[in-house]
Amino acid sequence: MNAVAGTFGPGANEGRRVGPSNARKGEVIRAARRLLQEEGPRGLTMRRLARRLGIKAPSLYKHLPGRPAIEAELREAAWVELALLLRTAASGPGPGAASRLLGAYRRAARAEPHLYRLAMTGLSGPAPTSDAVARVAGAFRLVAEDPVQSGALWGLAHGLAMLELDGRLPAGAGTDLAWERAASSFEGISGPH
Amino acid sequence: MNAVAGTFGPGANEGRRVGPSNARKGEVIRAARRLLQEEGPRGLTMRRLARRLGIKAPSLYKHLPGRPAIEAELREAAWVELALLLRTAASGPGPGAASRLLGAYRRAARAEPHLYRLAMTGLSGPAPTSDAVARVAGAFRLVAEDPVQSGALWGLAHGLAMLELDGRLPAGAGTDLAWERAASSFEGISGPH
DNA sequence: AAGCCAGGCTAACAGTGTTAGCCTGGCGGT
DNA sequence: ACCGCCAGGCTAACACTGTTAGCCTGGCTT
Numbered sequence: 001m002n003a004v005a006g007t008f009g010p011g012a013n014e015g016r017r018v019g020p021s022n023a024r025k026g027e028v029i030r031a032a033r034r035l036l037q038e039e040g041p042r043g044l045t046m047r048r049l050a051r052r053l054g055i056k057a058p059s060l061y062k063h064l065p066g067r068p069a070i071e072a073e074l075r076e077a078a079w080v081e082l083a084l085l086l087r088t089a090a091s092g093p094g095p096g097a098a099s100r101l102l103g104a105y106r107r108a109a110r111a112e113p114h115l116y117r118l119a120m121t122g123l124s125g126p127a128p129t130s131d132a133v134a135r136v137a138g139a140f141r142l143v144a145e146d147p148v149q150s151g152a153l154w155g156l157a158h159g160l161a162m163l164e165l166d167g168r169l170p171a172g173a174g175t176d177l178a179w180e181r182a183a184s185s186f187e188g189i190s191g192p193h
Numbered sequence: 194m195n196a197v198a199g200t201f202g203p204g205a206n207e208g209r210r211v212g213p214s215n216a217r218k219g220e221v222i223r224a225a226r227r228l229l230q231e232e233g234p235r236g237l238t239m240r241r242l243a244r245r246l247g248i249k250a251p252s253l254y255k256h257l258p259g260r261p262a263i264e265a266e267l268r269e270a271a272w273v274e275l276a277l278l279l280r281t282a283a284s285g286p287g288p289g290a291a292s293r294l295l296g297a298y299r300r301a302a303r304a305e306p307h308l309y310r311l312a313m314t315g316l317s318g319p320a321p322t323s324d325a326v327a328r329v330a331g332a333f334r335l336v337a338e339d340p341v342q343s344g345a346l347w348g349l350a351h352g353l354a355m356l357e358l359d360g361r362l363p364a365g366a367g368t369d370l371a372w373e374r375a376a377s378s379f380e381g382i383s384g385p386h
Numbered sequence: 387a388a389g390c391c392a393g394g395c396t397a398a399c400a401g402t403g404t405t406a407g408c409c410t411g412g413c414g415g416t
Numbered sequence: 417a418c419c420g421c422c423a424g425g426c427t428a429a430c431a432c433t434g435t436t437a438g439c440c441t442g443g444c445t446t
Contacts (some may be wrong), residue, residue, distance in 0.1 A: 021423070046403060058404075059425050066402065120355065121314065133361065151362060152353070152375040156345060161311065161350025168326065169344060182345040214392070251435075252394050260434065294440060 025063040028053065036074065036114045044070075071118060078119035079132035080107050080149040086139035090191050098143040099183035106179055117165065120158065138176055144186065156182050218256040221246065222266050229267065229307045237263075271312035272325035275301050279332035291336040292376035297351055299372055302354040310358065313351065323354060337379065349375050 031052050036044045046067055050057040064070055082105075089104035090097050109116040140150040140157075160169070160179060169175040224245050229237045239260055243250040257263055275298075280298035283290050302309040333343040333350075353362070353372060362368040 011230030045401085047401085055424085056426065058427085061404075062424055066433080117314070121310070121359070129312075143416095146366070147363065148370045148374040149378075151356075151367075151371040152349060152378065155356055155371070155375065156349045157352065158355060159348030159350065160345070162355065163344075163348055166314070170340065174341070174344075175302060177341045178344040178348070180409095181341045182348065185345065217393080240432090248393085249395065249398085251437095254435075255393055274423090 021063070028060060028063050029070065029077070032070050033074055033077070033112075033115065036118065037112050040114050041118065074115060075119045076132060078112075078115050079136060081119075082119070083132050083135035083139060086136060087142070090139050090142040095187070096185045098153065099180070101139065101143050102160075102179055102183045105157040106164070109165060113165045116161065130193060146169070153186055156186070214256075221253060221256050222263065222270070224310065225263050226267055226270070226305075229311065230305050234236050234311065250375055259278075267308060268312045269325060271308050272329060273307075275312070276325050276328035276332060279329060280335070283332050283335040288380070291346065291379045292373070294332065294336050294346075295372055295376045298350040299354060299357070302358060306358045309354065313355070349379070 015081070028049070032049055033042060035049055035052060039048070046057040046060055049070075050060055084110050085104045086101055090101040092100060137150065137154065140154045141147065144150040144153050147190075160182060163169050164175055169178055221242070225242055228242055228245060232241070239250040239253055242263075243253055257266070260384065278297045278301050279294055283294040285293060314331060330343070333347045334340065337343040337346050353375060356362050357368055362371055
């Protein structure tokens with residue numbers, strides 16, 4: 001049935017032996033995401049995840065090859081969504097693009113901090129990530145066409161995000177200021193285009 | 194490197210019930226650090242650590258209350274050493290200070306990547322860290338007195354370091370360029386004073 | 387000489403990811 | 417209408433993890 005059928009999947013045929021139903025796999029991933037968001041990385045365990053779905057842990061392996069695969073999936077989703085958010089934020093009219101880009105970045109990181117951390121720390125993932133990384137880089141290049149420059153901006157965004165998530169930046173308004181100042185300093189350097 | 198193991202305690206009296214000999218504790222910590230460096234965070238396990246010291250895992254608890262304590266100790270040491278390195282790097286004559294600061298930061302991160310990651314990700318530590326964090330911040334303020342500005346520089350350094358450690362920056366010379374560009378862009382902003 | 391205790395040990399428990407093997411209900415094809 | 421397949425669940429078990437309880441001993445202190 002899945003041999004050719006593959007109800008969806010634009011050319012996506014994955015001959016995984018683990019289980020042909022992508023629908024259930026999607027549910028597992030979404031449950032994992034919620035679990036991660038609510039209970040943190042240490043709460044994301046196979047048995048707990050299974051219990052949320054009303055099944056037992058080994059049954060998860062019918063849908064995914066293991067826990068690293070779950071993390072990889074979450075990581076991938078995070079990068080894809082981040083790329084999308086950044087792209088729409090930065091593609092507006094000229095001035096203020098860098099500010100909006102950083103704003104979107106910060107918002108994404110704060111919306112799901114654990115997911116952001118998981119996505120960024122390449123510790124346990126089998127593959128770093130797909131070309132979603134390239135799309136994120138592309139979004140940064142919208143506001144600083146020079147690759148080096150845009151890389152620096154990316155570094156700034158990531159660094160500020162991590163420091164903020166760890167609660168290391170000056171509390172409250174100080175954190176806002178750091179982001180704003182970062183944005184404005186870059187706004188001046190690379191002509192909005 | 195023995196910054197930790199050396200003369201202990203400016204007024205260091207810790208009436209820990211776990212074991213009064215700080216010397217052995219120092220050995221444990223140093224072994225843990227080497228183990229982390231050589232085998233990564235997943236290799237840093239109580240049994241493996243114990244085996245390196247020629248003892249069994251439960252004996253470790255005579256010197257430290259648990260694994261989180263080991264991580265906390267390593268984290269603290271990393272921050273202290275980082276603060277020292279940054280301070281000496283940035284305290285030279287005026288121009289080029291930011292560049293030297295970033296260089297030192299990068300060098301520290303690359304020298305012991307796992308340690309750097311452990312130090313920065315506040316995930317499993319009981320306390321974030323002591324005032325060593327403040328000293329690191331102080332080093333950054335040497336090259337950008339404005340706290341917001343120096344915070345941005347810190348964010349830039351941290352972000353670039355993490356991206357480089359994860360292998361996400363353009364390979365080889367591209368990475369060097371990103372750091373240099375970051376340094377020079379900041380060099381211009383805050384007058385070396 | 388007596389004894390204290392630092393610092394080792396073994397056994398064990400709860401929880402982790404993961405594998406092997408069994409079972410069953412519903413759906414497709416004949 | 418039946419039969420068989422197999423998606424998708426299950427239990428048992430293994431090799432790990434951190435951690436606790438309780439025992440023992442050799443050397444230093446008194």
